[in-house]
Amino acid sequence: MFHKVLVANRGAVAARVLRALKQLGIRTVAVYSEADRDLPYLALADETRAIGPADARASYLNQDALLAVLADTGADGLHPGYGFLSENAGFARRVAEQGAGFIGPGADWIEAMGHKTRARDLMAARGMPLGPSSGLLDDDAEATLAAARRIGYPVLVKPAGGGGGIGMLAAHDDAQLLAAVAQARSLSQRSFGCADLYLERLVERPRHIEFQVLADRHGNVRHLYERECSVQRRHQKVVEEASAPGLPRAALDAAADRVTRILADMRYDVIGTVETLYDGEGGFNFLEMNTRLQVEHAVTEAVTGIDLVQAQVRLAFGERLDAVLPSSVGLNGHAIEARIYAEDPLRFLPSPGPLARLEWPSGPGIRVETGYAQGNRVTPYYDPMIAKLIVHAEDRPRALAALEEALRATVVEGVRTNIPFVLALLRNERFVNADIDTGLAAEVVRDMKAAAAANAA
Amino acid sequence: MARIEVLSEITGTVWKVEACVGAAVEAEAALLIVESMKMEIPVPAPAAGTVLELRVGEGDPVEEGQVVAVIEG
Numbered sequence: 254m255f256h257k258v259l260v261a262n263r264g265a266v267a268a269r270v271l272r273a274l275k276q277l278g279i280r281t282v283a284v285y286s287e288a289d290r291d292l293p294y295l296a297l298a299d300e301t302r303a304i305g306p307a308d309a310r311a312s313y314l315n316q317d318a319l320l321a322v323l324a325d326t327g328a329d330g331l332h333p334g335y336g337f338l339s340e341n342a343g344f345a346r347r348v349a350e351q352g353a354g355f356i357g358p359g360a361d362w363i364e365a366m367g368h369k370t371r372a373r374d375l376m377a378a379r380g381m382p383l384g385p386s387s388g389l390l391d392d393d394a395e396a397t398l399a400a401a402r403r404i405g406y407p408v409l410v411k412p413a414g415g416g417g418g419i420g421m422l423a424a425h426d427d428a429q430l431l432a433a434v435a436q437a438r439s440l441s442q443r444s445f446g447c448a449d450l451y452l453e454r455l456v457e458r459p460r461h462i463e464f465q466v467l468a469d470r471h472g473n474v475r476h477l478y479e480r481e482c483s484v485q486r487r488h489q490k491v492v493e494e495a496s497a498p499g500l501p502r503a504a505l506d507a508a509a510d511r512v513t514r515i516l517a518d519m520r521y522d523v524i525g526t527v528e529t530l531y532d533g534e535g536g537f538n539f540l541e542m543n544t545r546l547q548v549e550h551a552v553t554e555a556v557t558g559i560d561l562v563q564a565q566v567r568l569a570f571g572e573r574l575d576a577v578l579p580s581s582v583g584l585n586g587h588a589i590e591a592r593i594y595a596e597d598p599l600r601f602l603p604s605p606g607p608l609a610r611l612e613w614p615s616g617p618g619i620r621v622e623t624g625y626a627q628g629n630r631v632t633p634y635y636d637p638m639i640a641k642l643i644v645h646a647e648d649r650p651r652a653l654a655a656l657e658e659a660l661r662a663t664v665v666e667g668v669r670t671n672i673p674f675v676l677a678l679l680r681n682e683r684f685v686n687a688d689i690d691t692g693l694a695a696e697v698v699r700d701m702k703a704a705a706a707a708n709a710a
Numbered sequence: 711m712a713r714i715e716v717l718s719e720i721t722g723t724v725w726k727v728e729a730c731v732g733a734a735v736e737a738e739a740a741l742l743i744v745e746s747m748k749m750e751i752p753v754p755a756p757a758a759g760t761v762l763e764l765r766v767g768e769g770d771p772v773e774e775g776q777v778v779a780v781i782e783g
Contacts, residue, residue: 636748
């Protein structure tokens with residue numbers, strides 16, 4: 254097993270990974286930027302190292318600084334967490350060249366799946382269903398318009414090298430399309446260092462269902478069921494569930510089996526999530542693949558009883574899948590996660606500031622993952638997530654009730670949070686009835702604004 | 711003509727200044743773009759007018775409620 258692992262990340266995921274490594278008996282190194290030097294999880298690590306200024310480009314994205322810590326501390330493994338360099342193939346290669354194990358899939362997989370049109374081609378060649386889309390767009394406006402007409406409006410302009418919903422723009426006609434392409438190209442170049450774009454058919458209000466897989470370096474792949482992640486704002490997830498409610502188990506299992514077969518055929522390794530859009534008629538269409546641990550992994554852990562981070566570390570070290578997972582993994586109860594963001598609950602604008610008061614709920618079936626303690630500051634340098642609140646109960650109605658109770662017992666003062674949004678979601682009739690799609694968050698916000706206006710009148 | 715102070719709605723860092731002192735701006739046009747928590751948020755002109763002052767430059771930190779520009783409109 255790894256002797257010492259460097260956790261190249263911050264916040265809730267750094268805390269989560271440090272805990273898993275400790276449970277595996279592995280020594281740990283945590284890194285921090287100047288803005289994060291007081292965060293509580295650093296105390297969980299055996300060693301800590303400063304890696305630079307608050308700006309992520311100079312610290313958590315600074316490959317040379319991280320590789321210097323790797324060399325300096327003698328760590329033989331590196332866990333990238335999620336975000337930052339977790340899906341950077343060049344970084345994964347440099348870690349390996351330095352003789353350490355990158356705790357994720359091989360760099361070739363990160364590269365292949367990181368480029369969205371290449372990932373689509375790889376999956377489609379093995380029988381994964383896809384929605385209509387273009388290949389990479391060139392600079393020819395006429396060709397772009399022709400591609401959109403072939404797919405049929407509305408279309409979604411997407412960066413091929415992208416992620417996190419950045420640079421994704423909808424277009425309903427030719428004029429909108431050309432403007433969206435120009436804007437997305439500039440944003441994509443700046444955000445991902447890659448100006449490649451493609452078009453996808455814009456499915457109005459689909460469900461976002463994703464399949465969790467684990468794989469070893471010996472050709473074995475298994476899935477750990479699915480997650481429902483349709484509640485999103487700005488194409489970013491806010492609430493996730495396992496299992497996906499209101500969909501036939503047989504259809505979900507068939508889709509999971511198909512994904513597993515395809516990844517086994519490709520000899521994919523370690524950990525991954527296949528994201529799909531489900532629209533009821535077209536089935537589960539491939540959206541993209543994430544080659545890392547995901548934020549929402551905890552709901553899968555809750556319903557399967559598998560520690561995904563420990564499994565990821567052991568698989569990256571080369572252990573066989575049958576040694577890491579029990580022979581059969583079932584589904585137990587229902588789990589739901591709410592991401593607590595430091596943001597305005599109606600406009601979703603960032604709200605950095607001091608965490609003057611911070612109290613979390615506790616009790617059976619409640620799990621809180623955070624990188625902060627009371628008195629810390631949520632700075633504007635990183636993403637707005639303060640914590641993840643995960644509840645696990647016997648069934649979905651009980652899980653929803655438990656989440657509501659847990660949110661009401663949560664106290665966050667000093668910054669605005671999206672807790673009012675999640676509470677409104679939990680009272681939304683469509684959500685309660687599992688009539689969910691990616692348009693639901695906007696509907697909830699509309700209702701909240703209408704209620705606020707009625708109260709003011 | 712009224713003098714209007716333009717406030718940043720969020721705490722962050724000025725990523726880009728779009729306006730120039732002395733230039734005419736339309737209502738809702740972005741005067742500058744603030745980067746915060748991995749988002750880019752434009753600070754729009756509250757009314758059409760002329761930019762009298764820009765009180766921040768690219769790379770400067772800004773606080774929620776801080777006056778970042780003044781326009782005459």
